[in-house]
Amino acid sequence: MSIEERANRLIDEMAIPKNSLGLLEKQTKKIFCCWGKMQTEIRPLHLIFAADNGVVVESVVKQSQEITYLQAKNMIAGRATISCFCQSNNIPYKVIDVGIRNKNSVGINRKAAYGTRNFLQEPAMSVVEFAKAFAAGKEMVRTAKQENYNLLSFGEMGIGNTTTSSAVLYALTDVQPEFIVGYGANKKNPEVIKRKCEVIAKGVRLHRDEMHTVEDLIRFVGGFDIAALCGAMIECRQQNMPFVLDGFITAVAFACAVQMDASVADFGIASHLSREPGMFYALALGGIESDDVPIRADLALGEGTGAVLFLVMLKTMMDAVWHVAKMAELEEQVGKTVGEAL
Ligand SMILES: O=C(O)c1ccc[n+]([C@@H]2O[C@H](COP(=O)([O-])O)[C@@H](O)[C@H]2O)c1
Numbered sequence: 001m002s003i004e005e006r007a008n009r010l011i012d013e014m015a016i017p018k019n020s021l022g023l024l025e026k027q028t029k030k031i032f033c034c035w036g037k038m039q040t041e042i043r044p045l046h047l048i049f050a051a052d053n054g055v056v057v058e059s060v061v062k063q064s065q066e067i068t069y070l071q072a073k074n075m076i077a078g079r080a081t082i083s084c085f086c087q088s089n090n091i092p093y094k095v096i097d098v099g100i101r102n103k104n105s106v107g108i109n110r111k112a113a114y115g116t117r118n119f120l121q122e123p124a125m126s127v128v129e130f131a132k133a134f135a136a137g138k139e140m141v142r143t144a145k146q147e148n149y150n151l152l153s154f155g156e157m158g159i160g161n162t163t164t165s166s167a168v169l170y171a172l173t174d175v176q177p178e179f180i181v182g183y184g185a186n187k188k189n190p191e192v193i194k195r196k197c198e199v200i201a202k203g204v205r206l207h208r209d210e211m212h213t214v215e216d217l218i219r220f221v222g223g224f225d226i227a228a229l230c231g232a233m234i235e236c237r238q239q240n241m242p243f244v245l246d247g248f249i250t251a252v253a254f255a256c257a258v259q260m261d262a263s264v265a266d267f268g269i270a271s272h273l274s275r276e277p278g279m280f281y282a283l284a285l286g287g288i289e290s291d292d293v294p295i296r297a298d299l300a301l302g303e304g305t306g307a308v309l310f311l312v313m314l315k316t317m318m319d320a321v322w323h324v325a326k327m328a329e330l331e332e333q334v335g336k337t338v339g340e341a342l
């Protein structure tokens, strides 16, 4: 029997009305297929890639760039939302510094540089810097596999990264920035949207003739976090490791990874529909329909918060799949409890 048949049988035999656990059933079957074997438990690890973005000097965000460093430190100290979400649910996590603009590193040091350059002036990163961040993502997944984790979730931290993600998505799809750009970490302010759209349109126009591959798009107008996430997702495919996406930035990285290797699409699981308007397009490019997105909670924090929430649901579901009685047993008992009925 194929793994798909075994997964279908296990879940379809549960003592529940047919398909009443909806998306949880669908995604659990997907996880078994990614593993290529039946396993009885989810052993999750959450990975957060943190980096700074040179384009912040163009007033695309009101928050200070320093928050990337400070918030990454909060994550390590257990005082960021993501650390609380992980700790409440006994989910281990790692912070990987792939380019925070500070002489100190936070968490695992894989700095490709001290932040990217401003893409309105020059390419955001060099070929070598891209390769470093991409390789760091891949390395973290290989290590996770060696450490016996079997489901990953991804998050990021980087002031300015909704601008870089929107720029990559615009360059990838030609969907106009006005349809993609959101407030990011800013308060609702139409001026910010206008400025972000101008910067993205100008940046992509400036580099358009030199951007030929998906790698080029990330290199010219993206960020180290996107490069690392993209590398990590590609490695997940190599390692038979399913992964849970978070918000807009991880969805753009996923869209890039799927363009590089179409089979990566089979390994990504959506968690929530970010408030950023581009989320819908990024997921669509990765082959994910909005009906396959379980959480709609108006989240726009990042860090992997939505991903970890869905991870908890998947872990819970996996326990149920293996422990719930079988429908056949239930049916066999029907009629035998007549004497006990009131
Ligand atoms: O994940 C999302 O969909 C998301 C949406 C809005 C903001 N964020 C987070 O906020 C930061 C980026 O916002 P901004 O305005 O600085 O581009 C970055 O640290 C992200 O983790 C994340």
Ligand SMILES: Cc1cc2nc[nH]c2cc1C
Pocket (backbone or CB within 6 Å): 063, 067, 071, 156, 157, 158, 185, 301, 302, 303
């Ligand atoms: C406080 C703060 C926390 C964040 N977490 C992810 N992005 C963030 C942006 C800000 C500004």
